[in-house]
Amino acid sequence: MHDSITVDSKPAPTPNQSSSQQPHRAGPSTVSVHAGEARQKPNDAITDSICCSSTYTFDSTQSILDYIHEKQDREEYGRYGNPNEKVVERKLAALDGAEDAILYSSGMAAIVGLLMTKLNAGDEIVFFDECYHRSREFCFKHLSRFGVVTHQVKTGDFDAMNAAINDRTKMIVSESPTNPHLTVVDLEQFVALGKERGVETLIDATLASPFNIQPLEYGVDYVWHSATKYLGGHNDLLAGVISGSKEKLEPVRKLRGILGCINAPHNMYLLERGLKTFALRMQRHNENGQRVAEFLASHPRVEHVYYPGLPSHPTHAIAKRTMKGFGGLITFLVRDADWRQTGSIIDACRIPRIGPSLGGVESLIEQPMVMSYFDYAPEQRAKFGIADNMIRMSCGIEDADDLIADLEQALSQS
Numbered sequence: 001m002h003d004s005i006t007v008d009s010k011p012a013p014t015p016n017q018s019s020s021q022q023p024h025r026a027g028p029s030t031v032s033v034h035a036g037e038a039r040q041k042p043n044d045a046i047t048d049s050i051c052c053s054s055t056y057t058f059d060s061t062q063s064i065l066d067y068i069h070e071k072q073d074r075e076e077y078g079r080y081g082n083p084n085e086k087v088v089e090r091k092l093a094a095l096d097g098a099e100d101a102i103l104y105s106s107g108m109a110a111i112v113g114l115l116m117t118k119l120n121a122g123d124e125i126v127f128f129d130e131c132y133h134r135s136r137e138f139c140f141k142h143l144s145r146f147g148v149v150t151h152q153v154k155t156g157d158f159d160a161m162n163a164a165i166n167d168r169t170k171m172i173v174s175e176s177p178t179n180p181h182l183t184v185v186d187l188e189q190f191v192a193l194g195k196e197r198g199v200e201t202l203i204d205a206t207l208a209s210p211f212n213i214q215p216l217e218y219g220v221d222y223v224w225h226s227a228t229k230y231l232g233g234h235n236d237l238l239a240g241v242i243s244g245s246k247e248k249l250e251p252v253r254k255l256r257g258i259l260g261c262i263n264a265p266h267n268m269y270l271l272e273r274g275l276k277t278f279a280l281r282m283q284r285h286n287e288n289g290q291r292v293a294e295f296l297a298s299h300p301r302v303e304h305v306y307y308p309g310l311p312s313h314p315t316h317a318i319a320k321r322t323m324k325g326f327g328g329l330i331t332f333l334v335r336d337a338d339w340r341q342t343g344s345i346i347d348a349c350r351i352p353r354i355g356p357s358l359g360g361v362e363s364l365i366e367q368p369m370v371m372s373y374f375d376y377a378p379e380q381r382a383k384f385g386i387a388d389n390m391i392r393m394s395c396g397i398e399d400a401d402d403l404i405a406d407l408e409q410a411l412s413q414s
């Protein structure tokens with residue numbers, strides 16, 4: 001009943017599937033609304049019902065044997081997955097243009113699950129240094145205890161990454177765009193390097209989302225998203241996903257069944273519901289991001305704006321070539337402000353709420369120096385490029401005019 005990642009078993013357009021003559025790939029809105037779901041559902045409901053069950057029963061000993069021998073596609077025990085999670089996995093695979101997608105209980109659980117599967121003692125991994133800090137921390141502090149060696153090189157420096165690869169290297173990792181500097185990485189170059197040196201490639205595409213970038217089309221091996229952000233989109237859940245080929249992901253799924261970091265059916269209902277409006281939300285996030293970034297760039301109290309949609313961004317050309325839009329996240333520096341003055345601008349905002357995270361319908365604002373780096377030494381903060389006068393704003397789906405008016409009044413406070 002649920003065994004395809006197509007939009008529909010009926011004639012409606014399906015991703016990557018040709019109709020009678022010309023191939024037609026459904027757009028992101030159609031995919032986010034329909035993909036992965038059965039057309040006819042239990043009780044004839046249009047929505048997927050929440051299937052709360054920790055175990056799944058067999059009607060006889062023979063049916064267990066059939067399940068084992070015929071590798072039947074059915075549920076067995078909740079740690080291996082549940083019907084609500086499977087629907088969302090198929091939807092996310094379709095959005096990423098992937099054969100398969102594996103959901104986890106958070107973005108971090110997803111990368112831990114992938115790296116625990118793929119890396120052995122003696123293996124090495126190389127990161128671009130603007131990758132999500134907890135993913136690098138997991139490798140440096142924890143995978144090291146199991147004999148895995150981690151290197152990091154400056155983001156976008158392909159010569160340095162090439163030099164850091166040796167015959168023990170198994171994987172190279174980048175985020176794109178990065179947080180908080182919004183550096184976009186050239187995926188063609190990244191994949192070419194991986195292929196040339198015979199190492200697998202992983203992209204954290206959380207900030208782009210599948211709406212703005214399709215890393216698998218470039219030949220990346222694994223795409224990682226924190227579904228907590230744009231995919232969930234409503235600041236009401238945590239989840240993470242890894243997309244890629246069925247073959248490469250099969251052992252990853254097996255280890256997830258041991259680690260047990262799956263999602264409860266209720267959480268998956270929320271994610272499926274959130275995904276229905278994914279493409280619509282992304283359009284608005286992209287529009288708001290661009291407009292607010294342009295406003296900030298023209299404001300006398302703003303020293304600098306980091307936004308890949310602005311020509312002033314060092315990776316604007318790569319972003320324009322590879323991304324459909326540039327997302328809702330903007331980082332900017334306040335002119336001549338110390339950290340307390342910067343904080344008072346945040347405090348003066350009335351619409352964005354103060355907090356970490358990004359990608360939800362509610363705008364969020366924060367000062368990275370206070371929110372994430374307060375107990376770091378100033379030299380360390382400088383090394384990460386975290387300035388005292390830096391503000392990061394995740395534009396939600398509110399009206400851009402309102403966000404701009406709010407920032408205008410906040411920036412005009414003393």
Ligand SMILES: *Cc1c(COP(=O)(O)O)cnc(C)c1O
Pocket residue numbers: 106107108109132175179204206207226227228229238239240
């Ligand atoms: C939030 C985030 C993560 C981690 O995801 P969680 O769902 O919080 O575990 C990883 N990468 C990026 C870019 C993120 O923004």
